[in-house]
Structure formats: structure tokens, C-alpha cells
Amino acid sequence: MMGNLSLYFLLLVTSTQQVAPHDNLNATLWMSHAAEYRMIVLEIYAAAQRSLDAALADPTWHAALEQGEDSTALPPAIIVDIDETVLDNTPYQARLVRENATYSSASWHQWVMQARARALPGAKAFLQYAAGRGVRVFYITNRNAQDEEATRRNLVSEGLPLVEEEDTVLTRHEREEWGSDKASRRAYVAQRYRILLLLGDDLNDFVSGARSGSPADRLSLARRHEDAWGSKWFLFPNPTYGSWEGALYDFEYQRPTWEKRIEKRRYLDRLPPE
Template sequence: MRFPVLFLSGLCLALAQEPPAHQKLISTLWVQTSVEWQVSCRQSFLAARHALDASISDPSSTAAIEQAAHDPASLRNLPLAIIVDVDETVLDNAPSQARQVKAGVGFDLALWNQWVSESKADPMPGAAEFSRYAAARGVTIFYVTNRDANQEAATRSNLRRHGFPLSLNNDTVLCRSERTEWSSDKSTRRSFIGATHRILLLIGDDLGDFLPGARTTAANRQILAAPYQEYWGRKWFLIPNPSYGSWEDAIYNVPKPQDPGEQLKQKLSALRP
């Protein structure tokens, strides 16, 4: 009976020593294969239609805290707008995550730039239909993205391919660094839009799509979000992104480790068993 015992203990050792799967494997599979992810996205965009109608009917309503201090009377006559993020909000980059998983690499700027230049991201479920509904109601859609300014043409081409409304008169694709004050924190871009439009809704996959200062610790993010509970599902709509975001960076010590092994170690120590 020694052989089976040795065999089993060897098998257990082999399993214990199995290298960890890629850190984006399960999140990418959820996005690429599950009905649950599709439904999560669609129900947000369907709820956003109702919220859009309600915001149009309330002429003093604004979704941007950067616009909250404006005199309500001054908002009344402004043209209407909504602000949407691009990546993982209206365009689905899961194939780019899948390439990382298959190649066994972490985020790589060259791979990302290659993916963006292909302009072939699919629309997020429900996003294009919602955007066209908003445009049909006379609302301008601003795409506020942390894609770099030099990726605007590829981004426009990708959006256009799926019928997302793009203004012929204004630049409605506002990229990071397009102006010097447009940092990755989107607050300055929300203020810029709020100077000329009443902002009805914000839609994004990251806390930074709604509030300034989201790149901070996990505990500070809770404090930051706490005063705005009544905004969610009314003025703010969050699309689930389990693959990356400022929530992930909040797990790591500053500066963020580049080594995947060290990232995994810090992720494990953030768990609460």
C-alpha cells in the first residue's frame, strides 16, 4: 500500500505547487462568457433611460458635483448633456485582457496601444442603444476618457463603427492631456462641460468617473463615496468592471509594484478571511 500513499502525497504536493493562474483569468471569463455580466450592464443602461427622462423634466437637476454650486436658474437654459466614460463603460476591451492572460503578462502599454489602434472593441451591452436614445431626446453625449489625446482618432473610429452619437459641431471626445489641465482626474473635464451644458447623468466603471480624488487608499475611497449614496441609480450609473480600476490600485502600497508576484502578495494580504 506504500505506492498509492506516495502517489497521493506526490499529487497533493504537485497541486500545492501549481503556479497561480493569471490574476485576470476569472474576471475576464466573467465578462466574456457570463449572462450575468451582460445583464448587469443592460440593466444599468435601461435604468439610466428612466433617470435621463426624470433629469430632463427637472430643470435644476445636475449630476456633476462640479456643477452643484451653480445657480439653479442658470442651469435651466443650458443645453443638455450626459458624460460617459469610454473603456469598460461604452467599449468592451475584454479581448485586450484576454490577450494578457493568454500571453501570461500584466498590463503592457505597447499591447494596449496596439489594441486601441485596431478600433475593434465591441460596444458594452446596452450602451449604444442608450446613447442613441439620449441623442434622440436632444442630449449631447460627452465621452470623457483617460485614453491619451493621440488615441482620439482611433477611439472615434471605434465609436462610430457601432453607431455611438458623435457631434459634428463640438469635440465631444475629451481625452486625457488634450489640454494641459486635463489630468487623469476627470474633474476638470466635468467642470469644462458644466460651463456650457447641464449635466444630466454620469456613467462609468470607476469611482473616478464620478468624483475627484478616487486614486487613494481603499479606506479613503469609502469616505469619499459616503456622502453621495442617493446619487447611485438616479444620477450616477456604475458599470461593473472586475478586471481593473482605481479600486485595484487602492489595494497596493504606493508606489504600485510592477512585479506581478509582489502584486499578488499585496492582494492576498488585503483579503479578510
């Protein structure tokens, strides 16, 4: 009996020692298992649907800063980000945690090619509602152009609306001028459609300049458009990654994890921006 107990505790200690700490453990678990996260996402989609109804009733309504002055005669559209806005990639994040790994373009491409991401709660119902009301749904994503076919397969498998008559999945580098800043792609859509709503999980999904500057600079940028948040712009929570994190270490993504962690910890000793 004593021998069995000793073996049990030895295995317990050994397994505990093998569980390496990972910066994204809690964030990934919150997004994948917390009731609070699910309810927040459902609340956002419900609010967006109410705003969509109001927007369709107002011919002067538009949401994009890139929209021209007179867009009343243009057909309606909405722009949504894909990752952590309509598709849930927490299985990819969970894999990184289990393997004590960090994001890489190779591992991300491998995940995207599997086309297995599930739709976020409420995404299918909202997007189908918009399409049913004659609103064109555009997906502006910073997935690479090489991943567009797999992305389309994933969207279709989750019942999210696509059309055959035009390209509504606008990926990074699909055109030479379409870089990580999404403003050029929003402008492209705004030439032919009246953009009613913007939905995303990153400040970059709404306004140019979000991928530079300090956290205080980014907050100032967001506050310039306070009237849009919650009425025309709908922001989804994402604590696992984003330009909010890059701002903590000057967007120097190539730095090793330990250096990034040092820069992050320095912010713990600072008052949050007012």
C-alpha cells in the same frame, strides 16, 4: 493502443503544465461570457434611461459636483466613460491572459489603434436615445490624446453618437490641465452644459480623489454621495482593473506583479470596510 494512450496522457500533462496562472482569468471570463454580467449592464442602461427621462422633466436636475449653482438655462448633456462603460475591451484582457502578460501602455495602444472594441450591451440604444432627445453625449476617457482618432473610429463603427460641430471625446492630456483625474474635464463640460447623468466603471468617473487613499478611504468618499448612486450616477462592474485595485497596493503600479499579489493577499485577512 497502450502507446496511443500513453502519448495522449503525455500531451495532456504537457499542455496542462503550460497553462500559467493569471490573476485576471476569472474576471475576464466573467465579463466576456457570463449571462449575469450582460444582464447587469442591460439593467444599468435601462435604469439610466428612466433617470434621463426624469432629468429632462426637471430643469433643476444636475449630476456633476463641478456644476455651477444656476444651470437651468444650459442645454442638457450626459457624460460617459468609454472603456468598460460603452466599449468592451475583454479581447485585450483575454490576450494578456493567454500570453501570461500584464498591462502595458504599448500593448494597450496597439489594441486601441485597431478600433475593434465592441459596444457593451445596451450602450448603442441608450446613447442614441439620449442624442435623439436632444442631449449632447460627452465621452471623458483616460485614453491618451494620441489615441483619440482611433477611439473616434471605434465609436463610429459601433454606431455610438458623435457630432461634427464640437469635440465630445475628451482624452487625457488633450489639454495640459487634463490629467488622470477627470474633474477638470467634467468642469469644462459643466461650463456650457447642464450635466444630467454620469456613467462609468470607476469611482474616478464621478468624483475627484478616487485615485488615492486606502479601500476604506475610497468607500468613505463614495458614501458621501449615496443619494446620487442609481439616480444620477450609474456605475458599471469591472473586476479586471481600476483604481479599486491600485488602492490595494498604494497605487504603486510600477511594483512587480509578485509584490502586488502579496499586498492583495493581505486584504484577504482583513475585514471589509463597513
